[in-house]
Amino acid sequence: xxxxxxxxxxxxxxxxxxxxxxxxxxxxxxxxxxxxxxxxxxxxxxxxxxxxxxxxxxxxxxxxxxxxxxxxxxxxxxxxxxxxxxxxxxxxxxxxxxxxxxxxxxxxxxxxxxxxxxxxxxxxxxxxxxxxxxxxxxxxxxxxxxxxxxxxxxxxxxxxxxxxxxxxxxxxxxxxxxxxxxxxxx
Amino acid sequence: xxxxxxxxxxxxxxxxxxxxxxxxxxxxxxxxxxxxxxxxxxxxxxxxxxxxxxxxxxxxxxxxxxxxx
Numbered sequence: 001x002x003x004x005x006x007x008x009x010x011x012x013x014x015x016x017x018x019x020x021x022x023x024x025x026x027x028x029x030x031x032x033x034x035x036x037x038x039x040x041x042x043x044x045x046x047x048x049x050x051x052x053x054x055x056x057x058x059x060x061x062x063x064x065x066x067x068x069x070x071x072x073x074x075x076x077x078x079x080x081x082x083x084x085x086x087x088x089x090x091x092x093x094x095x096x097x098x099x100x101x102x103x104x105x106x107x108x109x110x111x112x113x114x115x116x117x118x119x120x121x122x123x124x125x126x127x128x129x130x131x132x133x134x135x136x137x138x139x140x141x142x143x144x145x146x147x148x149x150x151x152x153x154x155x156x157x158x159x160x161x162x163x164x165x166x167x168x169x170x171x172x173x174x175x176x177x178x179x180x181x182x183x184x185x186x
Numbered sequence: 187x188x189x190x191x192x193x194x195x196x197x198x199x200x201x202x203x204x205x206x207x208x209x210x211x212x213x214x215x216x217x218x219x220x221x222x223x224x225x226x227x228x229x230x231x232x233x234x235x236x237x238x239x240x241x242x243x244x245x246x247x248x249x250x251x252x253x254x255x
Contacts (some may be wrong), residue, residue: 024209025219032220079221097224102216103252110228126227134223137208140239147238 007157014150014158018142025138026165029131033169035077036127043124046082047117050074054084054091054116062096064107070094076123080110090114095123128170135166205234205242214248225251 007015019026039046050073053059059072062083070083076095083096094112098105111126113119142162146155206214211231212222225231226241231251233241 028219099217099221099225101252102214108228108230130220130224130227133227134219137223137241140236140241141207144236144238144240 010150010153011155011157014146014155015161017149018145018158018162021145022138022142022162025134025141026169029134029138029166030169032127033131036124036131039076039120039127040124043117043120046074046076047120050082050084050093050116050120051091054093059083062098062107064096064109066109068109070096070109076120080123082116082120084116093119095119131170135163135170138166139163203245205244206248208241208243211243211248215251 053073054071062070062072062081064070068085070085073082073084073093075081079099080095080097082093084091084093086092092112092114093116095110096107097110098107111119111122113122139159139162143159146158208219208222212219215222222231222243226233226243231243231247233243233247236242
């Protein structure tokens with residue numbers, strides 16, 4: 001197939017169907033990209049705020065599923081927050097996730113360390129890996145969906161166009177982050 | 187005349203599936219898609235792959251996480 005040619009009517013119809021079938025994935029994906037974008041662009045400020053909160057205000061106690069007790073500093077997303085605890089080696093920071101599963105809330109440490117900036121950087125790197133896993137999986141789902149609906153027809157252009165939409169959501173985030181952080185070491 | 191009670195056989199159980207899509211797993215756990223992918227990335231849920239590559243979450247993994255196994 002020549003991808004530079006105008007898509008056929010059937011390809012356009014398939015693309016519209018795919019967009020409708022995977023709208024929820026795309027909406028949630030974009031929302032999570034935006035949330036990550038916000039954290040990445042405010043990483044330095046967030047790190048400073050978390051450090052201030054740890055030093056100045058006694059936050060509420062958060063007990064994770066492993067029994068450890070942390071003090072809440074600030075919320076990162078609706079499910080994650082930066083917490084700290086005092087150790088012999090000084091303040092230790094963690095990103096704690098509170099996952100409201102149907103069977104009850106799970107509280108887990110996603111990552112931790114003594115340098116709050118590093119903790120946030122590891123967190124954002126991990127979030128990008130999750131988005132990448134998500135993107136690849138949706139690509140496989142879209143391919144399967146189209147193979148079932150349009151057997152023995154090449155719908156590569158439709159898969160590619162959906163993949164580009166998801167890649168665009170991530171790259172918009174990255175491009176903004178890079179331009180806003182130019183020259184600023186975070 | 188006395189009616190003879192018929193032997194009522196229990197209705198057959200709906201076939202329990204071995205694995206679920208990410209969307210179904212998210213519904214069963216009560217979380218959004220991102221949380222399911224994060225659980226997979228963190229090895230809290232061990233997925234398998236369908237023949238054509240998409241991720242599936244084994245039923246046993248969901249039950250383990252929900253604490254019902």
